[in-house]
Amino acid sequence: MLDPIPADSVGLVSPRTQHFDTPLALDCGVVLDGYDICFETYGTLNEAQDNAVLVCHALTGDHHAAGFHSENDRKPGWWDNCIGPGKALDTDRFFVVCPNNLGGCGGSTGPLAINPQTNKRYGPDFPIVTVRDWVESQARLADVLGIESWAAVMGGSLGGMQVLQWAIDYPARIRNALVIAAAPRLSTQNIAFNEIARQAIRSDPNFRDGHYYEHDVVPEHGLKLARMVGHITYLSDDVLHTRFGRELSGSKIGFGFGVEFEIESYLRHQGEAFVGRFDANTYLLMTRSLDYFDPAQKFDGDLTAALRECQARFLVVSFTSDWRFSPTRSREIVRALLDCDHDVSYVDIESELGHDSFLLPIPQYHKILQTYFNRIEIGT
Amino acid sequence: MLDPIPADSVGLVSPRTQHFDTPLALDCGVVLDGYDICFETYGTLNEAQDNAVLVCHALTGDHHAAGFHSENDRKPGWWDNCIGPGKALDTDRFFVVCPNNLGGCGGSTGPLAINPQTNKRYGPDFPIVTVRDWVESQARLADVLGIESWAAVMGGSLGGMQVLQWAIDYPARIRNALVIAAAPRLSTQNIAFNEIARQAIRSDPNFRDGHYYEHDVVPEHGLKLARMVGHITYLSDDVLHTRFGRELSGSKIGFGFGVEFEIESYLRHQGEAFVGRFDANTYLLMTRSLDYFDPAQKFDGDLTAALRECQARFLVVSFTSDWRFSPTRSREIVRALLDCDHDVSYVDIESELGHDSFLLPIPQYHKILQTYFNRIEIGT
Structure with a gap:
């Protein structure tokens, strides 16, 4: 209940x-x-x-x-x-x-x-x-x-x-x-991070110059990356350290590119959750608003x-x-x-x-x- | 001469x-x-x-x-x-x-x-x-x-x-x-930035699970993004401010997503130059080395x-x-x-x-x- x-x-x-x-x-x-x-x-x-x-x-x-x-x-x-x-x-x-x-x-x-x-x-x-x-x-x-x-x-x-x-x-x-x-x-660094987020979205082939709706696709990789970049800037180095440290998802390192550290799992999750709730074109224009x-x-x-x-x-x-x-x-x-x-x-x-x-x-x-x-x- | x-x-x-x-x-x-x-x-x-x-x-x-x-x-x-x-x-x-x-x-x-x-x-x-x-x-x-x-x-x-x-x-x-x-x-934040760089490369459709050579392509968008992210972390907020500030490339803002601020132009240039000189698979494994x-x-x-x-x-x-x-x-x-x-x-x-x-x-x-x-x- x-x-x-x-x-x-x-x-x-x-x-x-x-x-x-x-x-x-x-x-x-x-x-x-x-x-x-x-x-x-x-x-x-x-x-x-x-x-x-x-x-x-x-x-x-x-x-x-x-x-x-x-x-x-x-x-x-x-x-x-x-x-x-x-x-x-x-x-x-x-x-x-x-x-x-x-x-x-x-x-x-x-x-x-x-x-x-x-x-x-x-x-x-x-x-x-x-x-x-x-x-x-x-x-x-x-x-x-x-x-x-x-x-x-x-x-x-x-x-x-x-x-x-x-x-x-x-x-x-x-x-x-x-x-x-x-x-x-915004500082120059703030603009730089925004630019990376925008480039991530705009270089995703699914973005299709912003007309992704008509193609029934979503630039999910780009939007996910944009969110991951943003997310790092929302949290302090200290809180990342306290919450995740260098903790591994598994029992030992795997010598591969899957999720190995907890922070990777967290960031990917944040990125994926965002894709489901936010529109890429809106993200682009909101970051530009910030820049301006x-x-x-x-x-x-x-x-x-x-x-x-x-x-x-x-x-x-x-x-x-x-x-x-x-x-x-x-x-x-x-x-x-x-x-x-x-x-x-x-x-x-x-x-x-x-x-x-x-x-x-x-x-x-x-x-x-x-x-x-x-x-x-x-x-x- | x-x-x-x-x-x-x-x-x-x-x-x-x-x-x-x-x-x-x-x-x-x-x-x-x-x-x-x-x-x-x-x-x-x-x-x-x-x-x-x-x-x-x-x-x-x-x-x-x-x-x-x-x-x-x-x-x-x-x-x-x-x-x-x-x-x-x-x-x-x-x-x-x-x-x-x-x-x-x-x-x-x-x-x-x-x-x-x-x-x-x-x-x-x-x-x-x-x-x-x-x-x-x-x-x-x-x-x-x-x-x-x-x-x-x-x-x-x-x-x-x-x-x-x-x-x-x-x-x-x-x-x-x-x-x-x-x-x-590495700190948790360091790993987080590396993970974003890797995700950028690996989610580029040209990456083809790392077999891009055989397809005669390069995951250039991903590698460019990876370099841009890295580059921000190599420079201080202050030096970005001193060098680029909020200076525009043109005479006024254009209300679009092309290069408007000098910092955008600089980052894109850094990313593009890197694509010509570095291998994406090497970038992946070097960042993992750092993590480990x-x-x-x-x-x-x-x-x-x-x-x-x-x-x-x-x-x-x-x-x-x-x-x-x-x-x-x-x-x-x-x-x-x-x-x-x-x-x-x-x-x-x-x-x-x-x-x-x-x-x-x-x-x-x-x-x-x-x-x-x-x-x-x-x-x-």
Whole structure:
């Protein structure tokens, strides 16, 4: 018999889809005539309509951040440990909104969707969307939901970049910005890893220039490799050592190229599981979005200038062992905010779990989020 | 007109090939009935036969460590900046021997060689050789050359691992051990990166289970990806930032998947150049050799016990920004040597160039090597 759904869960949830008819002019120059945004909500919007929190997902996330999709569903949303009644982001107080990003593969319009102009899937023809495009589409969703301003916008990694962009693009519509395990732009090494992931996908013969759907194949080797590369950068050297060390899968080394070390088995498994749940064209465009993100660019690289007009209060969080977006990168954001005299709190959480820490229920981390949210004043 | 060959070069050199008839029992259980070792030498063996230095190459190196192969050859050997008359390893004093490792693709017997039992290339049937196997084959080469004991054995990265193994397996035949940018065994993260490289090669349809020669193809996409992954780990985040930053190849971003950032162009170029010069089956077995190397293993993980019987004096060198084999890993070696009361000098060279530093003419580094070699007493 299955365990009942825990009491501190948001419980059973269903995604909703909102269609937008107003054309959206993307950064790349393409205009999307219409599009869908798939999203979930948890908690209730109060009468004052001032208790809404937007949760932005990262590279491979989606709209299903908390709760379960059915009684038999044993896998809750990706940030379930953080969102729920009495949890760090308390759904008894806040109304939480989590959309799947435009270009994603979770239900919002993206490469998997049917292009009305061709009646075929968009595939590689879906335009590359930017973090700014996402913020724009999320602002329109807020309009539909009657949310004039967010009590908070919150996200980790690429999600944290969306939070920064929100604070820049809509200073009056975001009262608190929680920027977690993020960076003001990718480093050269970050771009290099993304490029390897893309090359892996694009050189897979099954990729077929992105038109794999029509051939009923999936560039699984490429997508698997891309995930394996990504995965190494999500975990610290230390945690890999602690979890897997040099442990062998069998009793001794086999002098071959099958799985010999436990870490190989783990990586292959991670890669294979990913192939079943993610779309290769979406992975390509999401990594490009990461590469392009650089709000300081139009201020000649001056991040302080880019953040000058922000009005939100900020909480910036980094994790000591994160080498994808290291604490140094978070401090760049903090320094720029301080230079603007903005209200910013910063904490570097001691964790050996690497970049993935932001998804994990680390007590000190969740306590800090909870304390921060508790101090946000909302109406009734 | 071409520049003349510089005066501090060893000049024109030719590789030699030594055939061995005595069967070699490998760690994996396979017995090689006969094999060739291709090698180069620089300088002259003195009458006392005590001035020979063995140079061990790393993952993608070969026997061509110094000098030029022809008057028109503008690319000297891979460690030419370090080996030559008056250089750090002074060929006016020392007789330098550099073999291509067994299993390599530079001329020694390996996957590219003809298997006498089938009259076809060994390909994937060439057995996985270990660092111990290499040391054994190098010891036999020393016998042939009349070298009873090496004045020094020297190598960086995987080369440094061979030096350690020499000091353990033939304590009486190595007087000085120069272990540069190495580690006593791979970390879990190191193995993980190797596994990604292997998966990239093995999942390339042109790989054909390693029998690509017979099909007249090369798993070029896989080999290119493998090199790109490796390359990121050879360079520090800082040097990537300094050299490439977020610079674009064109004047603005193109919202596509072609080369947009300079780092992408660089990585692709590195990958493509590698395909032309290296064999995929060799890459596979060399990375496995790296994975397996762990001299402490049969001493229950006790490196001190593994190094107890060494008689050589040691110079251990690391580089501050090396994150593939970080200074911490070199210090593990130093600590174990000190615990044995062995004679060890250690230096951590300030360099922002990452793991690749060991191949580069960093003045402080070469000065230290030179000073160390100057102190080695040799006869006439």
